Amino acid sequence: MVGIRKRKDFFEDFGSELFDNLEEIIEALLEEMGESGPFVYGFSIIHRPGEDPELREFGNVPEYPQKEENFFPSETKEPLIDIFENEDMVHVLAEFPEIEKENLLLHATAQNLEIKVTGLSEFSEDVELPVPVDPKSAKASYKNGVLEVIFRRCVEEKPVEIKIS
Structure with a gap:
């Protein structure tokens, strides 16, 4: 059985x-x-x-x-933020349902991306990036409540030998 x-x-x-x-x-x-x-x-x-x-x-x-x-x-509900990186680029994705593009403010440095939401819903997040990036290379888009910011990685300089005199 x-x-x-x-x-x-x-x-x-x-x-x-x-x-x-x-x-x-x-x-x-x-x-x-x-x-x-x-x-x-x-x-x-x-x-x-x-x-x-x-x-x-x-x-x-x-x-x-x-x-x-x-x-x-x-x-307070915080947006879901994901960071993806490859050899050349760093992608930051953040979900902001029901937020207008005009209410988003972005500031970037080589190590951080600051995301601010103004208007009825106030929010601020300082996202630490996994690798140094070129902030001037940033390209941002916002569609259907999803913010995407793409950076080029900084070219890391090779160590330089310093001669002692």
Whole structure:
């Protein structure tokens, strides 16, 4: 006789109370949104060795009224920012749903990109770049709530021998 295996719940493997009331939260958010239009909602979990997991929420969905348990920390939603690099370029992508292009201000140095949002939603972030870049080479575009800034990497000069006199 073949034994019957109990089917495991998908979220059981995560071993976290984080997902216990996810379905309730999604249903409440959808009910609150009604037929108002498109919305963006998401979260990312970053787990670095030796550190607690970091949960980042992003999107244009209003805060979910919570009881005693905090599913997400009640902090200002920060945009999701990713940095990609290759041999020649550094790409910075940031999501800003419902922000107008005119409300974005960018300032760059060889090591940092400062992103400011003005208007109704005030936000400021200083993004540390992984390698030195040429700030004058920056090209920025903004489409469908996604800001993309592309830099050329600085050509690292080879060490120069210094003669002692």
